[in-house]
Amino acid sequence: MSALSRAIRTVAIKALQCGAIPPHVGFIMDGNRCYGCKVQVGNSRGYYLGYEALEEILAVCMEMGVKVVTVYAFSIENFKRPPDQVETLMELAKTKLAELCEHSELVNRYGIGIRVLGDDTLLPEDVRQVVRRAVDLTKKNNRAILNMCFPYTSREELTMASRSLVNGIEAYELNPSDITTSVLEDSLYTRSCPPMDILVRTSGEIRLSDFMIWQSSRACHVEFIDCYWPEFTFWKLLPILLRYQLQAGSIAQSRREYERRDNLISSEKSNHADIIEEDSAETSEAVSSAAGAGAGAGVPQDLTEHVMTNLRLSRSSSESTLVTAASEYDEDEEEEDSRGMDCYNCQAKEKRQRVAEFLTHRGHLPNSP
Amino acid sequence: MKTLVQVFFLPHLFPVAPELVRILRADLGTDLVKKPKHVAVILPANSSSETEEEEWHAKVAQLVQWSVASGIKCLSVMRTDPLHPQLVELLQERINDSLADFYKEEKSVPVARVRTLRSVEDSLQDVVKRQGVDENEAQRLQRLHGGRKLDLDVVILSERDGHDRLATSVRALGEAALGDEIQSQNITMKFMDQQLSAELTEPELLIVFKDELDLSSYPPWHIRLTEIFHHPDQAVIPQYTMFLQALHRYAKCEQRFGK
Numbered sequence: 146m147s148a149l150s151r152a153i154r155t156v157a158i159k160a161l162q163c164g165a166i167p168p169h170v171g172f173i174m175d176g177n178r179c180y181g182c183k184v185q186v187g188n189s190r191g192y193y194l195g196y197e198a199l200e201e202i203l204a205v206c207m208e209m210g211v212k213v214v215t216v217y218a219f220s221i222e223n224f225k226r227p228p229d230q231v232e233t234l235m236e237l238a239k240t241k242l243a244e245l246c247e248h249s250e251l252v253n254r255y256g257i258g259i260r261v262l263g264d265d266t267l268l269p270e271d272v273r274q275v276v277r278r279a280v281d282l283t284k285k286n287n288r289a290i291l292n293m294c295f296p297y298t299s300r301e302e303l304t305m306a307s308r309s310l311v312n313g314i315e316a317y318e319l320n321p322s323d324i325t326t327s328v329l330e331d332s333l334y335t336r337s338c339p340p341m342d343i344l345v346r347t348s349g350e351i352r353l354s355d356f357m358i359w360q361s362s363r364a365c366h367v368e369f370i371d372c373y374w375p376e377f378t379f380w381k382l383l384p385i386l387l388r389y390q391l392q393a394g395s396i397a398q399s400r401r402e403y404e405r406r407d408n409l410i411s412s413e414k415s416n417h418a419d420i421i422e423e424d425s426a427e428t429s430e431a432v433s434s435a436a437g438a439g440a441g442a443g444v445p446q447d448l449t450e451h452v453m454t455n456l457r458l459s460r461s462s463s464e465s466t467l468v469t470a471a472s473e474y475d476e477d478e479e480e481e482d483s484r485g486m487d488c489y490n491c492q493a494k495e496k497r498q499r500v501a502e503f504l505t506h507r508g509h510l511p512n513s514p
Numbered sequence: 515m516k517t518l519v520q521v522f523f524l525p526h527l528f529p530v531a532p533e534l535v536r537i538l539r540a541d542l543g544t545d546l547v548k549k550p551k552h553v554a555v556i557l558p559a560n561s562s563s564e565t566e567e568e569e570w571h572a573k574v575a576q577l578v579q580w581s582v583a584s585g586i587k588c589l590s591v592m593r594t595d596p597l598h599p600q601l602v603e604l605l606q607e608r609i610n611d612s613l614a615d616f617y618k619e620e621k622s623v624p625v626a627r628v629r630t631l632r633s634v635e636d637s638l639q640d641v642v643k644r645q646g647v648d649e650n651e652a653q654r655l656q657r658l659h660g661g662r663k664l665d666l667d668v669v670i671l672s673e674r675d676g677h678d679r680l681a682t683s684v685r686a687l688g689e690a691a692l693g694d695e696i697q698s699q700n701i702t703m704k705f706m707d708q709q710l711s712a713e714l715t716e717p718e719l720l721i722v723f724k725d726e727l728d729l730s731s732y733p734p735w736h737i738r739l740t741e742i743f744h745h746p747d748q749a750v751i752p753q754y755t756m757f758l759q760a761l762h763r764y765a766k767c768e769q770r771f772g773k
Contacts, residue, residue, distance in 0.1 A: 321686075353737065358738055363731040
């Protein structure tokens with residue numbers, strides 16, 4: 146790229162930074178094979194060209210200040226492709242992952258943590274080892290995150306999350322009334338990431354193909370672009386970002402609305418659940434054991450802190466709602482008003498601690514620190 | 515000067531479809547190689563004012579007319595707030611009237627029935643009860659509508675039927691696990707699909723009647739392979755044009771299913 150075009154790009158990025166920069170962007174990198182056919186270099190070369198496009202887009206996103214980039218590298222359905230194509234993709238994954246974690250200037254400069262999301266039991270052993278190594282080497286990087294989804298489908302993710310939550314209920318670590326939309330969201334592969342803001346699919350197809358459907362079907366700007374992935378450059382991303390910026394306000398408002406509704410529903414459920422009397426000693430023990438378990442299992446502190454910060458933030462925003470709900474509930478019993486509210490607040494707090502402990506404890510998510 | 519036969523006899527043997535149905539059938543054309551069985555529509559409603567609610571009902575009635583004429587079996591309409599049960603009845607009446615009007619010169623008027631999703635607990639109990647019972651799509655729809663025959667199943671969804679309903683389903687599964695009815699290790703994709711698709715099937719086509727492409731919390735489990743049709747100028751494009759363009763686009767698409 147010439148110095149002039151690089152300079153123009155920098156100016157464009159600076160202009161974009163005057164508006165909202167989406168914290169989390171997702172890409173369905175479709176059209177590599179078709180592009181390979183179009184420029185007559187073959188399917189395999191098409192995949193490599195696709196990887197180069199990914200590097201460029203990743204660099205641009207990092208320069209703009211995007212925190213999380215999630216890409217659809219390989220679907221569980223793609224295992225149905227001819228074995229030689231699957232083989233090529235696995236080889237590509239192995240080479241490029243090794244490159245990324247060992248000597249990628251981009252990863253080092255922006256402190257990118259690499260995560261591989263999906264059901265890794267489906268991968269061949271050699272690929273799995275490279276994946277584990279890449280994730281391990283970059284796990285201390287937390288300034289930005291690159292989520293490579295392979296092999297991934299959204300339904301598998303939702304099934305995994307449901308299974309783990311129901312398992313938690315069976316093991317008496319959770320109550321059924323603890324399960325809300327945000328708890329389910331916090332059990333997915335993308336749990337330590339902010340919600341998705343933009344989802345882009347290239348190659349002109351207008352479907353999601355089982356990619357991040359939970360994350361993109363509310364408060365997310367979805368775009369279908371009619372060009373192949375290797376042709377997708379910053380200049381094609383620019384209008385998408387501008388359209389996102391026009392909508393950023395309404396997206397934030399919808400998210401607040403969903404959170405408010407979620408808190409209302411969860412407080413209604415707590416009202417119906419039995420009031421459990423736990424003494425404060427047990428509560429503090431639970432909290433310290435959660436912290437200890439988190440550290441002991443090799444889970445980095447930032448995740449625990451992140452979860453706790455999120456909970457603190459949601460707690461502060463929902464306390465007003467809880468107090469209103471609680472006061473309506475105790476309308477008839479004025480003499481027990483203060484006692485009822487204390488009990489209610491402490492019940493809600495215990496519920497949050499229980500959920501937080503479950504989520505940190507359950508290090509079941511592979512390749513996700 | 516028509517003969518007696520032409521005037522009295524022939525119209526009964528060869529009924530003439532009214533103008534509108536004929537136009538629609540001509541517009542759809544014969545080159546639609548693929549037709550969706552279930553079309554989903556995101557049609558936001560501002561239920562704060564009566565006139566807007568009235569307009570929304572009118573739009574749904576029109577969509578029902580066109581869906582029946584196109585041979586679609588199920589139409590799901592996603593709106594913001596849930597539809598009050600009384601308004602569901604009003605909508606049903608309106609749809610009956612509009613279909614009777616649309617098909618007034620044909621022999622039989624097709625039947626479209628409106629429903630909203632039942633509660634998660636009821637749906638789950640139903641799934642458990644019908645474990646191992648085989649029934650085809652038509653029988654299932656009839657059962658959901660209380661045994662009445664119908665040509666088009668109209669489902670009215672609200673934003674709470676999306677992500678929130680999935681979370682509620684997981685909660686219900688948790689309660690079932692506590693009651694030893696299921697075990698967490700049996701929760702596979704097929705199992706989840708059985709539970710979640712009991713009330714609503716997967717749409718093949720989703721049309722978004724909003725200025726921006728916002729999926730508005732449409733049940734996430736169901737839209738993994740759905741073709742999503744949207745146009746940023748939808749406010750000025752007639753609804754009929756959008757509907758036709760969506761069907762034509764769907765007919766052209768090729769699904770590779772991963773291969």
